Amino acid sequence: MQTKKNVLTKQWQMMRRSCGNVRQVLSIKWTAFRAWQESPIEYKMDGSAHVCNNCGYRYRGNYCPRCSQSAHHGRISWLAMWQGIGQLWGIESRSAIYTLWQLLLRPGYLVRDYISGKRQVSYPPVKLLFILAAVVALIQFFFPRPATDISEIGFQYVDYALRWLDEHQSISALANGCIFILPTWILFRNAPLYPNHSIPEGFFLQVYIAILTFLLSSLFAEGALASTILIVFYTFATYKQLFGYGYWGTFWRLLICFALSLVILVIFIIIGIAISKLHIFTTAQ
């Protein structure tokens, strides 16, 4: 009896110890992940001497100061061959895929880096949105999605705009985001982590959110609940990481942002209806 109890206590102690170890490992990994989120790329200076393969200039560093060719460009290698083919799609470096990866794991920090001047951390976002659209269009060409009915509301220009936006989903994701620019500026311009947020910066924030929206909605079936939940989650995470308000502060501001953007959307629809009516009126005469 005594020995059985001893064995049990020993097992219990071992289990507690291993749980403690797992917790310790997880906590170290989490701290490392948080540090990566804040600052993912470490730039190293190449101190060795180079002779530029392009212009013959002698220098130390990563790039030629005279013609700006990389110190690592030499004769064509297998990697250079793939990069050359990738240039056709604008994905010559891995940074396009790495940018998407960053967008999934540190969305708000990536946006803050880009709009505050750290341009090298990201692939050019507008270009990325359109490349992504081209890649998704290519995939959907081979694996077409079932066509969906677009609800028509019976006014020529409004219906025309809805149809056009359905056919151009990257632009529609961006147009959707553009409605958020003004409300975001009104509610988030005095944010603790990114004060004096400007309208052009707001545009790039919406480009990144459009990339995320586009990426997430193409991963799931059209109108799937999972993609809607993920898009809401990512919008919240992006705003929270970028602007630095707490959970509640981010939540209520985003809620008002959403309400204001609906008002802007209604104004656009009213203008569309007015133009359609005017058109019917002038053609009837």
Ligand SMILES: [Zn+2]
């Ligand atoms: Zn050179």
